[in-house]
């Protein structure tokens with residue numbers, strides 16, 4: 001808005017100055033050009049103001065009619081006003097200030113309406129906040145995310161449209177008895193990424209590598225070891241998850257993959273949203289550096305074993321291509337004729353799924369656990385989160401000291417704290433493509449503990465060809481939902497690790513049980529329906545496994561917080577600037593810690 005005010009003030013100043021100039025100066029070529037330009041800009045500003053007023057009026061009328069119809073007629077969701085055609089709401093929506101769009105929207109737009117529509121780069125998107133409608137959408141297995149997938153692959157990963165079609169096959173007719181390629185991919189994910197025994201294999205490999213990497217760290221007990229938590233954790237987890245999923249060869253061939261990946265990670269969304277080339281040239285060059293390193297890995301492996309990828313149903317892990325799921329993916333790419341560059345870009349996408357979410361989530365969880373252990377945070381007579389969690393981790397050890405993952409991932413306080421991290425720090429825009437006109441009931445959201453939806457009060461009309469967007473932030477922090485069920489819980493914008501427990505662990509009369517029952521349609525960190533994150537089971541085991549290994553191996557002493565530039569600060573790390581939809585948001589600062597081994 002400040003840019004608009006500045007333009008208006010500048011324009012008025014220019015026009016006022018021109019008004020006082022004598023005719024012979026006005027007719028000189030530079031002043032005549034300035035005169036013409038200011039007229040054009042003035043007209044554009046007047047048109048924009050008129051469009052904004054018109055759109056504001058449309059929105060107000062839409063809001064007035066909303067929820068009042070009793071004839072069951074579905075209405076278009078009220079449009080959020082904008083001033084420039086095509087660009088629409090993009091400037092505000094694509095702000096890198098975390099949650100900017102939603103915070104400013106709910107200053108005037110009633111959340112209870114349950115939906116709105118926005119224009120992004122010439123396309124209309126319907127946005128949902130109503131838990132009833134969200135629940136319907138994320139459970140609807142007929143709704144896909146084809147356009148979002150194409151944007152990820154073509155814009156984000158730089159794969160040609162032709163190769164993207166070969167990979168997904170959305171528009172290619174399928175021969176009798178065959179499945180479209182995207183179904184084959186889903187099957188790979190179900191068979192090798194989601195099944196309990198495969199997730200356990202992956203987790204075991206991840207923990208083994210993590211333990212190897214820390215086995216020789218901080219062994220000199222006489223030295224004073226200091227770390228910045230996220231910097232330290234990031235390398236450890238990146239190496240362990242990349243090797244467990246993609247094999248060890250990839251990091252031998254691409255030793256600076258972590259650095260290149262996290263540069264790409266910061267820019268991925270600006271590529272995904274298709275921002276103009278001149279704005280994203282650095283992002284493109286970072287992506288290409290990472291892709292060309294991954295392409296080298298493919299060439300080295302091919303020189304060694306040719307095009308025959310080891311059988312995914314053979315050994316659980318091997319060094320060249322790693323896990324079963326990766327070998328199955330590589331065989332699928334070979335069959336679909338995906339080029340080496342295309343595969344490398346898709347591998348980068350896979351690393352994005354693995355590393356860009358689980359690592360920051362583990363970091364937030366560790367930060368809160370360690371924060372609670374600081375002597376100045378202790379409350380008399382109250383146990384800390386750290387002490388509860390250490391007890392749960394120790395109770396998940398086998399007799400020989402190894403971790404029993406299936407016990408660990410069922411510990412209620414650990415689960416609650418992890419879900420609270422995902423509630424507060426996941427920022428996803430779950431996208432769906434509307435392929436046929438449909439009406440969607442918004443309903444008044446449920447406030448009952450069972451989460452049962454109440455009677456529908458209004459439906460919205462969704463037209464074929466439009467996009468449907470379900471943002472997690474408004475749902476994950478909706479006070480009507482999160483505070484009405486448990487009014488004694490802190491506000492939803494506060495981290496409260498016991499939010500997903502049926503009773504507080506401080507209450508010694510009842511045993512707390514982990515539950516998400518009351519969160520239907522208001523909590524969906526992994527999306528939902530047929531495209532729900534296939535890495536979710538591994539992600540949970542990876543995060544809790546890493547937390548347990550780190551806390552069982554090391555003792556930490558808090559030194560202080562540092563900001564994004566590494567300077568000491570007295571503030572707990574906030575959110576790093578990012579475009580909306582970055583999934584788990586990264587911290588803008590870090591914890592400085594003293595560390596020593598327990599053994």
Ligand code: HEM
Pocket residue numbers: 145149193353354355357358361426428430431525526527528529530531532533534535536538539583584
């Ligand atoms: C805390 C960690 C994670 C979060 C919050 C997360 C979140 C998400 C979300 C919201 C989606 C879109 C779902 C939808 O449209 O309904 C998604 C898709 C996906 N995720 Fe995750 N994810 C995480 C970890 C992982 C991991 C560890 C992997 C791989 C091992 C992974 C692989 C994928 C893949 C391949 C897709 C695309 C699925 C498709 O298009 O059908 N994710 N994830």
